[in-house]
Amino acid sequence: MPLLRSWVESANAPDTDFPLNNLPYGVFSTPDLDGRRMGVAIGDHILDLFALSETGVLRLTEDGPDPFREDSWNAFMALGPETWADLRAMLTEALSEDAPDRAQSALRPALVPGWSVDLHMPFRVSEYTDFYSGRHHAENVGRIFRPDGDPLSANWLSMPIGYNGRASSVVVSGTPVRRPLGQLPTRELPVFGASKRFDFELEFGAIVGQPSDGMISLKRAGEMIFGYVLLNDWSARDIQRWEAQPLGPFQAKATATTISPWIVTAAALAPFRCPPPERSRDLLPYLDAKGDSAYDIDLSVTLAPDGADETVICRSNTKYLYYNSAQQLTHHTTSGCPMRVGDLLGSGTISGPEKHQRAALLELSWGGKEPIPLDTGDTRAFLEDGDTVTLRGAARGDGYRIGFGDCAGQVLPAPDV
Amino acid sequence: MPLLRSWVESANAPDTDFPLNNLPYGVFSTPDLDGRRMGVAIGDHILDLFALSETGVLRLTEDGPDPFREDSWNAFMALGPETWADLRAMLTEALSEDAPDRAQSALRPALVPGWSVDLHMPFRVSEYTDFYSGRHHAENVGRIFRPDGDPLSANWLSMPIGYNGRASSVVVSGTPVRRPLGQLPTRELPVFGASKRFDFELEFGAIVGQPSDGMISLKRAGEMIFGYVLLNDWSARDIQRWEAQPLGPFQAKATATTISPWIVTAAALAPFRCPPPERSRDLLPYLDAKGDSAYDIDLSVTLAPDGADETVICRSNTKYLYYNSAQQLTHHTTSGCPMRVGDLLGSGTISGPEKHQRAALLELSWGGKEPIPLDTGDTRAFLEDGDTVTLRGAARGDGYRIGFGDCAGQVLPAPDV
Numbered sequence: 104m105p106l107l108r109s110w111v112e113s114a115n116a117p118d119t120d121f122p123l124n125n126l127p128y129g130v131f132s133t134p135d136l137d138g139r140r141m142g143v144a145i146g147d148h149i150l151d152l153f154a155l156s157e158t159g160v161l162r163l164t165e166d167g168p169d170p171f172r173e174d175s176w177n178a179f180m181a182l183g184p185e186t187w188a189d190l191r192a193m194l195t196e197a198l199s200e201d202a203p204d205r206a207q208s209a210l211r212p213a214l215v216p217g218w219s220v221d222l223h224m225p226f227r228v229s230e231y232t233d234f235y236s237g238r239h240h241a242e243n244v245g246r247i248f249r250p251d252g253d254p255l256s257a258n259w260l261s262m263p264i265g266y267n268g269r270a271s272s273v274v275v276s277g278t279p280v281r282r283p284l285g286q287l288p289t290r291e292l293p294v295f296g297a298s299k300r301f302d303f304e305l306e307f308g309a310i311v312g313q314p315s316d317g318m319i320s321l322k323r324a325g326e327m328i329f330g331y332v333l334l335n336d337w338s339a340r341d342i343q344r345w346e347a348q349p350l351g352p353f354q355a356k357a358t359a360t361t362i363s364p365w366i367v368t369a370a371a372l373a374p375f376r377c378p379p380p381e382r383s384r385d386l387l388p389y390l391d392a393k394g395d396s397a398y399d400i401d402l403s404v405t406l407a408p409d410g411a412d413e414t415v416i417c418r419s420n421t422k423y424l425y426y427n428s429a430q431q432l433t434h435h436t437t438s439g440c441p442m443r444v445g446d447l448l449g450s451g452t453i454s455g456p457e458k459h460q461r462a463a464l465l466e467l468s469w470g471g472k473e474p475i476p477l478d479t480g481d482t483r484a485f486l487e488d489g490d491t492v493t494l495r496g497a498a499r500g501d502g503y504r505i506g507f508g509d510c511a512g513q514v515l516p517a518p519d520v
Numbered sequence: 521m522p523l524l525r526s527w528v529e530s531a532n533a534p535d536t537d538f539p540l541n542n543l544p545y546g547v548f549s550t551p552d553l554d555g556r557r558m559g560v561a562i563g564d565h566i567l568d569l570f571a572l573s574e575t576g577v578l579r580l581t582e583d584g585p586d587p588f589r590e591d592s593w594n595a596f597m598a599l600g601p602e603t604w605a606d607l608r609a610m611l612t613e614a615l616s617e618d619a620p621d622r623a624q625s626a627l628r629p630a631l632v633p634g635w636s637v638d639l640h641m642p643f644r645v646s647e648y649t650d651f652y653s654g655r656h657h658a659e660n661v662g663r664i665f666r667p668d669g670d671p672l673s674a675n676w677l678s679m680p681i682g683y684n685g686r687a688s689s690v691v692v693s694g695t696p697v698r699r700p701l702g703q704l705p706t707r708e709l710p711v712f713g714a715s716k717r718f719d720f721e722l723e724f725g726a727i728v729g730q731p732s733d734g735m736i737s738l739k740r741a742g743e744m745i746f747g748y749v750l751l752n753d754w755s756a757r758d759i760q761r762w763e764a765q766p767l768g769p770f771q772a773k774a775t776a777t778t779i780s781p782w783i784v785t786a787a788a789l790a791p792f793r794c795p796p797p798e799r800s801r802d803l804l805p806y807l808d809a810k811g812d813s814a815y816d817i818d819l820s821v822t823l824a825p826d827g828a829d830e831t832v833i834c835r836s837n838t839k840y841l842y843y844n845s846a847q848q849l850t851h852h853t854t855s856g857c858p859m860r861v862g863d864l865l866g867s868g869t870i871s872g873p874e875k876h877q878r879a880a881l882l883e884l885s886w887g888g889k890e891p892i893p894l895d896t897g898d899t900r901a902f903l904e905d906g907d908t909v910t911l912r913g914a915a916r917g918d919g920y921r922i923g924f925g926d927c928a929g930q931v932l933p934a935p936d937v
Contacts, residue, residue, distance in 0.1 A: 230647070230687055235767060256765045261710050262703055266767040267684035270647055271858040283855040284735060286679055286804065293678050295804045295854075317935060318701060339855065348673045350652060350683040351768020357857035387703065387712045437712075438700040438756065439935075440774035441688040518734060518856075 104374045106503040108200040110207050111214065113146030120365075120497065120506025121145055126194055127365035127507070128176050128330070131220040139174035139223050144365055144508070145198055147217045154213040163189060176226045176366060180312035180329050181444045187312070187329065191370050222364035222508075225332075226310060228273045229445035231360065232435060233306075233336055234265035236426040238380065240452040240462060247470040248344075260384040263426040263434050265451075268336075269357045273447065276364050276510045282488060282517040283358040285342035297517030298339035300471060300485045303492045304452040305404050305462035307421050308334035308362055309428035311446035315436055321392055324432040327442070330366040331428075333402070333494045333510040334449050337361070340465055340485070360449070363494070363510035371505055375399050375498035377422050389437070390430050397422045400505075402453060402496045404462065406477060409489025409513075414477040416467060419453050419460045421496075488516045521791045523920040525617040527624050528631065530563030537782075537914065537923025538562055543611055544782035544924070545593050545747070548637040556591035556640050561782055561925070562615055564634045571630040580606060593643045593783060597729035597746050598861045604729070604746065608787050639781035639925075642749075643727060645690045646862035648777065649852060650723075650753055651682035653843040655797065657869040657879060664887040665761075677801040680843040680851050682868075685753075686774045690864065693781050693927045699905060699934040700775040702759035714934030715756035717888060717902045720909045721869040722821050722879035724838050725751035725779055726845035728863035732853055738809055741849035744859070747783040748845075750819070750911045750927040751866050754778070757882055757902070777866070780911070780927035788922055792816050792915035794839050806854070807847050814839045817922075819870060819913045821879065823894060826906025826930075831895040833884060836870050836877045838913075905933045 107123040108115050114122050121127065121144040131142045131149055142149040155161035156171035163170070163186060170179040179186070197206045235241055238255075241264075245254030258264060274280075282301050286293040312329025319327070336356060343355030376395035385391075400421040407413035426434075431448050454462040461467045464485050467475050474482035486492070494510040524540040525532050531539050538544065538561040548559045548566055559566040572578035573588035580587070580603060587596040596603070614623045652658055655672075658681075662671030675681060691697075699718050703710040729746025736744070753773060760772030793812035802808075817838040824830035843851075848865050871879040878884045881902050884892050891899040903909070911927040 258703075258710070258762055258765070262763065264763070264767055265770055267686055267770070269684055269857055271860050272856075281734075281856055285854045286675075292801070293675070293804070295806060317698075342855070345675055346679065346681070347766070347768075348675065349764070349768070350681055351764075351766070353682055353684070354851070354855040354857065357852075357855040359856070384709070387710070389712060434771070435774075437702045438759070438771040438774040439689075439698055439776070440686055440771065443688050 105501055107195065109145060109198045110200045110202060111146045111148055111198060113148065116146065117502050119146050120504065120508055122503040123195065123198055124500060124503060125367060125371050125505045126191060127367045127371065129225045129365045130174060130223045132223065133215060133220050141171055141173065141176060142215070143194060144217070148214045149217055149220055150210065151213040151215050155210070160209045175224065177445050180226070183313060184326055187368070188370070191368065222275060222277070224275045225364060225366050227445050228270040228447050229443040231268040231270040231273055231447045231449070232265050233268045233356065233449035234263050234426070234431050234451045236263050236424050236431065236451040237453045237462070238425045239423060239454040239456055240466065243454060243461065243466040247465065261387065262390070263431045265431065266351045268360065268449065272357050273360045273362060276361055276508070276512065278359070278361065278512060279515045280337055280359040280361065280512045281515045283339050283342065283354070284517055284520060285339060285354050286345055287341045288345040293345055296520060298341055300340035301514065302338045302340055302464045302485055303404065304336040304338055305402055305417060305419060305494055306334040306336050306452055307424070307450040308332040309448045310366060311432065311442050311448065312444060314444055315442040317439055318436045319433055321429050321433050324429040327432065328369050328428050330368040331372065332366060333363040333496050333507045335361040335492060335494055335510055335512060336449055359512070361510055361512040363507040365508045367505060367507055372398055372498060374500070375505070379427065380423065380425050389433060392427065392430055396427050397424060398498065400496050400498045402494065405493045406483060407491045408477065408479055408481055408487070411479045413493065414479065416475060417460060417462050419455045419462050421453060423453055423455045424450055486514050488514055490514045522918055524612065526562060526615045527617045527619060528563045528565055528615060530565065533563065534919050536563050537921065537925055539920045540612065540615055541917060541920060542784065542788050542922045543608060544784045544788065546642045546782045547591060547640045549640065550632060550637050558588055558590065558593060559632070560611060561634070565631045566634055566637055567627065568630040568632050572627070577626045592641065594862045597643070600730060601743055604785070605787070608785065639692060639694070641692045642781060642783050644862050645687040645864050646860040648685040648687040648690055648864045648866070649682050650685045650773065650866035651680050651843070651848050651868045653680050653841050653848065653868040654870045654879070655842045656840060656871040656873055657883065660871060660878065660883040664882065678804065679807070680848045682848065683768045685777065685866065689774050690777045690779060693778055693925070693929070695776070695778065695929060696932045697754055697776040697778065697929045698932045700756050700759065700771070701934055701937060702756060702771050703762055704758045705762040710762055713937060715758055717757035718931065719755045719757055719881045719902055720821065721753040721755055722819060722834060722836060722911055723751040723753050723869055724841070724867040725749040726865040727783060728849065728859050728865065729861060731861055732859040734856055735853045736850055738846050738850050741846040744849065745786050745845050747785040748789065749783060750780040750913050750924045752778040752909060752911055752927055752929060753866055776929070778927055778929045780924040782925045784922060784924055789815055789915060791917070792922070796844065797840065797842050806850060809844065809847055813844050814841060815915065817913050817915045819911065822910045823900060824908045825894065825896055825898055825904065828896045830910065833892060834877060834879050836872045836879050838870060840870055840872050841867055903931050905931055907931045
């Protein structure tokens with residue numbers, strides 16, 4: 104699909120994350136406007152949907168409460184895929200360079216400059232599930248922690264392994280992250296203190312926009328996914344190592360999970376489907392996705408010491424995920440588990456096959472044994488206080504990109520014990 | 521503490537779960553009243569707090585929205601421990617046999633016969649965490665699954681091991697539970713089908729009534745716990761066995777978790793504190809609870825085949841829990857994990873040291889190898905379709921009991937594959 108040109112000139116620049124083809128959804132505030140508002144990014148501006156609703160320009164439904172008077176996208180998501188398509192079609196038409204002057208005049212007063220806003224959580228996270236669907240990551244972790252065993256657990260090639268995370272700890276990009284306290288293993292008994300092996304994980308997050316009751320098909324699961332964010336699953340490797348048997352990670356993953364501020368819709372990413380990795384084992388029919396079930400989205404991670412320039416430490420791509428979000432969501436419902444509007448599914452860490460594609464410091468420094476160099480002359484085995492980690496991602500079209508905005512967080516020192 | 525006598529005569533019967541000393545909180549509806557209402561159980565009646573609020577008899581706060589017009593106890597919990605104490609004091613006085621005639625006349629129209637009501641979820645579950653703090657259970661499971669290893673993992677005596685569960689799957693007593701589908705292990709590759717090893721777990725659930733941000737002390741954790749319920753953590757052992765490495769249980773525990781309908785307050789249970797089990801290892805200072813940190817509450821489990829009488833298959837007691845809810849809650853916040861009003865903490869399965877105190881079929885039938893006899897002449901290794909499992913519990917005072925009401929669920933056949 105070619106670039107769709109907009110009368111918002113900055114949306115036509117080849118390096119913007121937000122061309123007319125994207126139209127991602129967020130929540131913003133400014134010092135001048137009341138409260139938090141739902142908005143759509145277009146070039147270097149944000150379209151204020153509350154303002155459009157106030158003036159009657161935007162009206163999706165004849166009856167029912169107005170979904171654009173909320174401070175999250177949950178109520179809108181609950182309206183379902185037809186309404187999702189309606190809003191996208193309406194915005195695409197009204198922001199197109201072919202839109203009549205009347206449409207441009209109606210929308211122009213609701214365009215807020217992007218530099219003037221604060222961005223907030225775009226949706227209320229109902230529950231958060233984190234999967235483990237990056238094969239190279241799972242294999243690297245297996246090799247680091249169980250050098251003599253099979254790098255993958257026996258079940259890995261048969262199902263998307265996942266665990267429930269903590270929704271209350273999900274924060275939006277820009278929120279500082281305090282290094283956690285916890286029980287740290289020693290050769291003898293554990294000690295209590297600040298994690299010494301605090302890490303990031305580069306992930307892709309899917310947002311469930313419709314509820315379910317009972318097991319659903321892959322097709323239905325695909326229809327239920329509203330959109331995607333980048334996701335940093337901050338992880339304390341020392342806490343994790345000591346606590347995780349036999350019931351899995353708990354406090355090691357509960358400090359924070361940072362997401363990018365814009366929900367990039369499934370519709371915007373549809374042109375960027377690609378084949379999934381080759382299957383090493385046939386999938387059971389309920390998980391057997393046909394065709395181009397993966398996405399081709401370039402990803403990167405940078406690390407910047409406090410007050411210093413950032414170094415790119417990882418370049419990867421969502422195409423390395425062995426299971427996609429629809430497979431994860433279908434598997435999530437096999438037990439009858441009800442899913443809800445606002446559920447967030449983390450993909451698992453997306454490492455590629457090459458060294459520079461490793462998507463966590465645990466892998467990059469091989470368990471801390473091989474610290475990596477930064478452009479500043481520093482090295483890193485794990486994160487230090489003051490470090491800022493930034494995830495970026497973009498699907499690449501012909502002369503444009505579908506971007507997510509930065510997913511960034513700075514590590515603050517641990518609280519006093 | 522002696523029985524507090526009430527002018528509601530049925531509350532003075534020695535076998536009621538709901539004497540004046542209890543005053544548990546629930547949500548009910550009747551065919552005659554509008555919507556779901558907050559209520560308090562007293563003998564065989566329920567006091568309708570919505571009705572009392574309507575008539576102006578019940579007024580806790582001068583300003584702010586009325587918490588008794590909600591269909592859950594969350595808004596009331598959010599008001600905090602002083603308000604919790606105020607309501608309890610007010611109800612205790614007004615329902616006492618010493619209450620003036622005026623108080624009795626004001627309350628009497630709001631008494632609804634218990635037999636006429638449907639009970640609903642008493643609170644909205646924000647997030648659900650399930651711990652593993654029953655030592656005898658953990659040791660039995662270790663012996664069944666790892667006969668050659670140490671029955672307890674190395675970390676168990678140092679911290680309350682737990683994992684995040686699925687809040688959307690928590691249901692109130694009486695809700696049928698459909699046998700789950702899932703991947704079942706075989707000697708070769710897994711097959712997809714209905715769980716053949718569906719089980720219950722007898723647990724005690726704590727409800728977090730105040731939010732936190734950052735790590736909290738044991739003292740603060742104790743103040744944040746609003747009350748308790750009985751909790752059945754339905755578990756598919758075959759699904760669990762195949763999926764649980766390396767990230768813990770997921771779909772095996774996501775079908776349903778049943779709770780009893782009444783929140784028995786921490787205040788009502790305060791007289792029933794008792795010493796915790798002996799410590800085999802010193803706890804780190806942040807977990808080191810002094811004094812009578814356990815509860816002495818008798819528990820039982822019955823199993824009734826479809827249309828047949830129930831058999832008591834387990835008798836246990838909360839005093840066997842190695843870590844209490846405050847220890848679990850404090851540990852939950854070590855990483856900085858924010859806690860929210862309405863979080864539910866499952867205790868872990870509460871088995872005692874004796875055979876008849878084993879609190880899951882996995883243990884009772886020793887991994888399915890030794891089916892247990894029922895009074896009906898049937899035997900059970902795991903649950904069969906139509907079986908009803910009922911948990912009951914009561915703290916025993918002098919001539920009265922503080923009960924929870926039944927926590928029951930019937931197993932329905934699995935959906936068609």
